[in-house]
Amino acid sequence: MRCAFLGFLVIFAAAAQPPAPPAPGGFLQNTAPKGPTPRTPEGKPDLSGVWSPGLDFARLGQVPLQPWAEALYKERRANLSKDDPEGHCLPAGVPRIAPFPFKLVQTPSLIVYLDEGNVHSYRQFFLDGRGHPKDLDPTWMGDSIAKWEGDTLVVDTIGLNDKTWLNGQGLPHSDDLHVIERYRRPDLGHLEEEITLEDSKAFTAPHSFKRTMTLMPKWEIHEYVCNEFNVDAEHLVGR
């Protein structure tokens, strides 16, 4: 039997309330552990860990779009992003600008990128010297090869489909998208990522931006079974 409660009050106000400030000690503040860059036995920076982009996730900047892409972007904005594939439990793509943590697992020949969200996607950064396969069939997460340039891990990704949005606002791209990520771990608690996006079919010029991830030493990536509890999908009505 459900608990009853003394009081009852539901109030509808005429105007929205101001947003609540972040809680003290919240993720807007830098709570990263301090220490030197950890290294592998081979002497490479060890990028392993659970990383959160925090609110850095949205720092994409202005991507120069071709007219068709600009029109599509405006259409998605006008619809308040109701058709965002991520909101419908589809993978986020690369490099989806999303706030969920991810985990890096590093070996000398392979780094595995485990996304907490959206829908437990994974990426593989092949460090064994291989090139991209010829005649790639576009996929949600693409094909990634990597190499070390000094202490920087450079990840090159192609073979992405055009279904994903680059961010929640609906920034489009084509299947020509080429993503170059440069990862550095300048100290124990931070992972810096510089991302360059090239897309000759959707952008008028390459676009670069940076974000800094914070180590979450007390967090394990959390299960994400989108379809079991995606109560939102049928309520995404737009305007």
Place this chain on the structure above:
Amino acid sequence: MRFTLPVAAIGLLLAAVPGWSHHSFAAEYDSNKPITVKGTVVRLAWVNPHAYVFVDVKEEHGKITTWAFESLSPNALAQQGWNRNSLKPGDEVIVDGYLAKDGKPLADGSMHANSRKITLADGRTVFVGSSADAAYQQGK
């Protein structure tokens, strides 16, 4: 005991862009329809992509309505120091949030809303924050 709803007229901050979430806030909830509900926690779903808090509210004639409040993702709540034990069944709470646009209940029949702050009987607040908030929207 009654409480007073803090009323302020700042709405534009919420109108911008969808951000912190796996889906658009603005496509689902109405930032111009803030609500405040007083009731008893019956269940917390500590799941991705959003934690959900279910609250039983007793209406005037004794009928009990269950409200389902969408909160932030577990990791976003954890980064602010909360966990799945921060709210327990039986806790008396006041929830501030926003109504769903379509006004339709969830499949389980519960009323559907987005929470931005939950106040416990002793005055502590937990699960503060909403994908509606400007900070989440703009990534700043």
